[in-house]
Amino acid sequence: MHKINTDNELLNLLKSGHKSALDEIYNRYYAILYSHAYSKLPDREEVRDIVQEVFVSLWNNREKIVITSSLSAYLYTSTRSRVLDIYRRQKVRNAYTQSLQAFIDSGENITEEKFREKELIRLVEKEVASLPAQMRRIFEMSRFKDMTHQQIADELQISPQTVRTQVKNALRVLRVKLGAHIFTIFF
Structure with a gap:
């Protein structure tokens, strides 16, 4: 329906709440954003989540969004930012894993309790990491950051x-995956 509209026209329609404008923006940019994210992060599921989050954010913030350059630049920057967030999280996880491995390799006597x-x-980190990206982030x-729901x-x-x-929903999923006993220990 909006194929003849420019990005600026689509953005104005989007700000007015026209879902069809979002659909057209999605159709125009999904493949290119997916391709860009996939070239940086070759995990198809995670890339799909990232690109989906970009469009959900665009829709949720449509009334207050301010785009100073172009819609395509805004979408590209949003996608790149989410990919960089994942890199940062992986870097922290890797540093933690390396630190833990260094401790284990140092020959320290780890008691059975510490091992468990x-x-x-x-196990908890693995299950948290398996949550959908947006749910996991929230x-x-x-x-882990002790932020309030409002923050x-x-x-x-x-x-x-x-x-x-x-x-x-995350707590419900974790309760099922971890079992009630382990769940109550951590959450």
Whole structure:
């Protein structure tokens, strides 16, 4: 329907709440954003999540969005920013893993209790990492950064209700995957 519209016209329609404008923007830019993200991060599922988050954010923030250059530049920058966030998280995880490995390699005597604790932590981290990207990000901000739902909502530019729902869903998924006993120890 909007194929003849320019990006600026589509952006104005989007700001007015026209879902069809978002659909047209999605159709125009999904493949190129996916291709760009995939060239930097060859994990198809994670790339799909990233690109999806870009469009969800565009829709959720449509009324207050300010684009100073072009729509394509804005979308590209948003995608690149999310890819860099993943690199940063992986870098922190790798540093933690290397630190833990160095400790183990140093020959320190690890008691059975410490070993079990390490395994439990690894299991919890694995299950948290397997959550969908947006849910994981919100959950980590809530539980590991001790941010309030309002602070998370403000930072991610989403509603506090969305944050509550995502945290609740993450807890439900983790309770099922970890079992009630392990779940209550950590959360």
